[in-house]
Every structure is written in C-alpha cells, then in structure tokens.
Amino acid sequence: MRRPCCDKQHTNKGAWSQQEDQKLVDYIQKHGEGCWRSLPQAAGLLRCGKSCRLRWRNYLRPDLKRDGFGEDEEDLIIRLHALLGNRWSLIAGRLPGRTDNEVKNYWNSHIRKKLEYSHRHVGFTRLRAEISAARSKNQANDPETFIDFNGGKLEPTSKSSSGINLDLTLSIPSKNFESSDEN
DNA sequence: AACAAATACAACCGCCTAGGT
DNA sequence: CACCTAGGCGGTTGTATTTGT
Numbered sequence: 307m308r309r310p311c312c313d314k315q316h317t318n319k320g321a322w323s324q325q326e327d328q329k330l331v332d333y334i335q336k337h338g339e340g341c342w343r344s345l346p347q348a349a350g351l352l353r354c355g356k357s358c359r360l361r362w363r364n365y366l367r368p369d370l371k372r373d374g375f376g377e378d379e380e381d382l383i384i385r386l387h388a389l390l391g392n393r394w395s396l397i398a399g400r401l402p403g404r405t406d407n408e409v410k411n412y413w414n415s416h417i418r419k420k421l422e423y424s425h426r427h428v429g430f431t432r433l434r435a436e437i438s439a440a441r442s443k444n445q446a447n448d449p450e451t452f453i454d455f456n457g458g459k460l461e462p463t464s465k466s467s468s469g470i471n472l473d474l475t476l477s478i479p480s481k482n483f484e485s486s487d488e489n
Numbered sequence: 490a491a492c493a494a495a496t497a498c499a500a501c502c503g504c505c506t507a508g509g510t
Numbered sequence: 511c512a513c514c515t516a517g518g519c520g521g522t523t524g525t526a527t528t529t530g531t
Contacts, residue, residue, distance in 0.1 A: 319500085320500075321500080321525085342516075393519090
C-alpha cells in the first residue's frame with residue numbers, strides 16, 4: 307500500500323480561500339519553492355503539499371497569463387498535440403505563462419470540439435498529413451533524431467507575432483509516439 | 490422566472506520516475 | 511541492487527457559471 311502524501315484527516319480540501327492563497331504566496335516569496343511536503347506546516351496551511359504545489363503552479367505564480375488563449379497559442383497547441391499527444395507539460399513548456407492544467411482544460415473544452423468539426427470539414431486533415439509526413443521523414447533518417455518543426459513546415463526557427471517561440475525542436479519519444487490524437 | 494443542460498476550469502487522485510540511501 | 515520519498519504528470523471529478531428551453 308502506498309502511503310498517502312499527507313494526513314488527509316487534518317487537511318482542507320476544495321477551493322482555496324484568499325487567506326490561504328496569501329499565506330502560500332507570502333511563504334514562497336520569502337523562502338522560494340521546494341520541499342512541498344513540509345511547506346504547508348511551515349506556512350501555516352492546513353493543506354496537503356501536493357495541493358499547495360498545484361495551487362502555486364496553476365494559479366498563483368506571478369508569471370502566469372490570466373487572459374484567454376490567442377490564435378497563435380491555439381494553433382501551436384494543436385500542432386504540438388499532433389506531435390506529442392497528451393503530454394500536456396511538454397506542450398505547456400512551449401507556451402510561456404501557461405500551465406499544463408490550463409492547456410489540458412483548454413484542449414478538452416475548446417480545441418477538441420473545434421477539431422472534431424474540422425475533421426469533418428477537410429482543413430485539419432491536410433495539416434495532419436503534413437505532420438505525419440514530417441514525422442516519418444525524420445524517423446526514417448534516424449529514430450534518435452530531432453524534428454525541426456516550425457508551424458507545420460520544416461523551416462528555420464522563428465517567433466510568432468505574439469512572441470511565442472515556435473521553434474519546435476523536440477526529441478521524439480520512442481514509446482507512445484503514435485498516441486491518442488485520434489479521439 | 491425557473492429549471493435543466495452544457496460548459497469551463499480549479500482541484501483532486503493515483504501512478505510513475507528520479508534521486509538519495 | 512532494492513527500497514523509499516518527493517515531486518511531477520495525466521486523467522478525472524466537482525462545482526460554479528452560462529446558456530437554452
């Protein structure tokens with residue numbers, strides 16, 4: 307049996323209050339991130355360490371964007387998802403100010419529906435064909451190689467108008483590569 | 490106006506893995 | 511090596527809000 311990450315009987319659950327947020331922010335500003343297990347007690351929070359980490363990373367971090375996703379970002383998510391599947395943290399790593407949770411939620415609630423529509427109406431099918439061709443070309447050369455995949459075309463590095471880094475230099479994972487983008 | 494259904498997103502859960510011993 | 515732990519991840523759930531009837 308796995309030991310629970312904390313004593314759940316003595317922790318709060320559910321939505322965070324403003325006071326809890328403030329305690330967490332204050333503590334991290336003073337001491338920095340790290341040692342999430344001991345943080346709740348040190349910060350005076352009745353929360354599980356994992357919960358603190360999640361709250362900080364997904365909501366309280368000062369570098370997070372809180373506005374909606376732009377077209378550039380949406381396009382990049384679609385392309386990255388076609389390459390990587392549901393590896394949300396990798397995808398989020400390419401989107402400054404975005405979290406894996408945010409990207410995942412956005413995918414599930416917005417993009418997936420759009421793509422279901424697009425699948426039925428040509429456009430996205432063509433994009434996937436391009437991606438697939440790029441993939442097999444790179445794998446054929448050397449399975450360990452890197453893909454330079456810029457905006458769906460094999461072109462040199464560039465940045466989009468909104469400053470998103472579109473230089474998709476990605477090491478191809480050996481397993482689960484043909485992952486769940488068919489749903 | 491009242492209710493139901495759909496949507497959006499914050500948060501939780503359990504598994505996996507890297508690193509330390 | 512095997513074992514343990516903390517941190518990270520993706521899937522899923524819970525709930526507040528919005529939209530439709």
